[in-house]
Amino acid sequence: MKPCLLSLHIRDFAIIQEITVEFSTGFTVFSGETGAGKSILFDALGLVLGERADVAVVRDGASRSDVTAIFDVSENPAAREWLEQHGLDDPDDDSGELVIRRQIQAAGTSRAFINGAPAKLNQLKALSEHLLDIHGQHAHQSLLKPSAQRALLDSYGQLDAELSKVKQASQALSAIEEQIERLSQGEDLSQRRELLRYQLNELNELEPSESDFTQLEHDYRVQSEAEHLLQQAGAAHEQLYAGESSLYDQIQGVLQGLDSVSAFDKRFAEAFELCQQAQIQLKEAAGLCEDLSGEIEPDPQALRALSQRIDSYQSQARKHHTTPEGLGAYWQQLIAELAELESSEHDLDQLTARLETAKQEYADAALALSKRRQQTAQALSQAITEAVRPLGLAHARCEVDVSPNPAAPPGPHGQDRIELRVAMNPGQSAGPLSKVASGGELARTSLAIQVVCLDQSPVPVLLFDEVDVGIGGGVAETVGRQLKALAARYQVFCVTHQPQVAALADTHFQVSKQVSNGQTQTGVIALENEARIDELARMLGGVKITDQTRAHAREMLDLGQQQA
Incomplete structure (x- = not known):
């Protein structure tokens, strides 16, 4: 599997003066002292993919922040199709390279570019949906959105056929309602037909x-x-x-x-x-x-x-x-309108009868989708519960609640209210994920869902920001193994404090903070061999790193790479 995120270049962002990090496939971790700037890397990547900017991210003394991410989309047909539809691909470049750049001016303005062309924030956000997903301790992540929870359930249950029927029924129903509204609100049909015929007599002779x-x-x-x-x-x-x-x-x-x-x-x-x-x-x-x-x-x-x-x-x-x-186009418009009014399909009585049939067809399709969702919800609830409990949430219970609402306006996604609910402690009633789960619990729930839905993620890159907060020992190792399992199918990045997680990574970056000439700067280096063992030893704890600590770190790394 080729890496999707190839590199990230950051200049004058927060406490980062300038760094360029190149990435490979598999499981990559970032570690470092608290406050070194590990999560800043993810913040910068989120910025380049459409997050709103705050001028506070511009490094003190700099005129602007600049973040550039380079992706390989040669094996990502959804991203390539999006770029082509929006005219942002390069037909002469068959390398599959995608370059996204974001500039934040200290004066408060912001600019974005996709493959060198100016882009809007909504375009960055739309494109990012085909590239990566960030899972961390932030309430704005996609898992908290009702639409994302609905999509998760539908994807897990492979409900494409049922969704397609509901969408088609919704479109047919909307078309009839629009026709009825147009005819009901318009003037007397016979008068409109006569006016159109009179206007067309002159225009037909001219044929403009x-x-x-x-x-x-x-x-x-x-x-x-x-x-x-x-x-x-x-x-x-x-x-x-x-x-x-x-x-x-x-x-x-x-x-x-x-x-x-x-x-x-x-x-x-x-x-x-x-x-x-x-x-x-x-x-x-x-x-x-x-x-x-x-x-x-x-x-x-x-x-x-x-x-x-x-x-x-x-x-x-x-x-x-x-x-x-413009007279020719207007002439054709009148011809089409007259044909529409003279068509039996636009007889108000017939349309009203067809409306009742369309409503029933939509109700049947929505009901069939709802039943499949309820069946799927039971299986998904159990699977998420089983996956999240080994992650230090031994008493967690996950429920995917599907509440049919026939009174809701008919839409392309059905009439169900879908909500992911959790209970983290024994005897606790399940509540909305956004209100019940803490930051670490939310991140680990996200991880469990990714493992459960291994084949369902629409993006090739997954980023986990400190999913191991508040855990350690065997639980941390379990988290690491889960991330490693994901890395067999995706490019996985994780900011971690746990040596058990870091030891399982294919690539290990250390993020450090230095003070030079009175200014604080963040640096990123790839660790290998003894340097990686030293970092694992630091993560194991203790003010003084002893030979015993280093031996423990070496053993942990050897075992982690053997398990990998």
């Missing part, structure tokens, strides 16, 4: 179109200036070729002179060739003027006919409050 009016104007200008055009064409033909001392003859004399001197000095040969080409072009221009003269014939009768037809265009355009160029 934008191309016809444009050609009329051109032909009118040519015919009105026919005498002048003939005079100028004839004069040009004479001066270029046919008349005495024409330009053609004058160049002929120049050619003879250049030909004679070229015999003595070959440097004049190029000038001779250029004049020879000019003479040929003059003759061709003269011939063109002569041909055009033959095509132009003053015709007062044709001029009058053109003038009358242009007047008809302008008169009808004024009558219908449009432009002569």
Whole structure:
């Protein structure tokens, strides 16, 4: 599997002066002392993918912050399709590289770019839905959104067929309701039909179109200036070729002179060739003027006919409050409206009868979807509960609540209210995830859901920000194994404080904070061999790192890599 997030470049963001981090596949962790800036990396990545900016992120003394993320979307058809639909792909670049850049000015303005083209924040957010998902201790993450919980349930149950039927029934119902509303609010149909027929009598005779009016104007200008055009064409033909001392003859004399001197000095040969080409072009221009003269014939009768037809265009355009160029489109609009009103499909009685049928078809489709959702909810609730309990939440209980509401407005997603509810302690009633779960509990619940729905995630990159807060020992190792399992299918990043998690990673970055010249800066380095063991030893704890601590760290890393 190729990495999707290839690199991240950050300049003058928070306490980061400038860093570039390159990434690989698998499971990557970031560790470091508290306050070193580990989560800042995720904050910067969130910013480049559409999060709202605060000028406070601009590093002290800098004029702007700049964040650039480079992705490989060669194996991401959803992202490629989105880029193509919005004209932000590069047809000449088959590398699959996607570059997203965000600038935050200290003055308060913000700019974004996708593959070098200016982009809006809503475009960044829409594109990010095909790239990555951030799971952390923040209430704004996607798992808390009702739409995301609904999508999770539908995806887990593979309810595409049921959803498609509901969507089609919703569209059919909406179309009939719109037709009825249009007919009910309009004037008497017979009067409208008569008015349309009257208007179309004149327009049908004219048969207007934008191309016809444009050609009329051109032909009118040519015919009105026919005498002048003939005079100028004839004069040009004479001066270029046919008349005495024409330009053609004058160049002929120049050619003879250049030909004679070229015999003595070959440097004049190029000038001779250029004049020879000019003479040929003059003759061709003269011939063109002569041909055009033959095509132009003053015709007062044709001029009058053109003038009358242009007047008809302008008169009808004024009558219908449009432009002569837009008269053709307006004509087609009236034709379509009359056909619609004369169609039996738009008879109000028939539409009312069809409306009742459409309502029943939608209700049946929504009910079938609701029943499948309720069945799926039981299985998903049990699966999430079983997955979250080993993550230090031994008494947690997850419930996916599906509440049918037939009184809700018919929509493309059905009429169910879907809510993910949890209880974290024995005897506790389940409540909304956003209100019951703490930051760490929310993050670990997100992790459990990702493991349960391993095949359902629509994005190739998953970021977990301190999902191991408040845990340790065997639970931390379980979290690490869960993340490692995800990394077999996705590119997984995790900010961690737990050595048990870090030891299982394929790549380990250390984030550190230094003070230089009175300024605090954050740095990021990739750890290997002894440096990685030293960091694991630091994470294991203790003011002083002893040989025993380092031996423990070495053993933990060896076991972690063997399990990997």
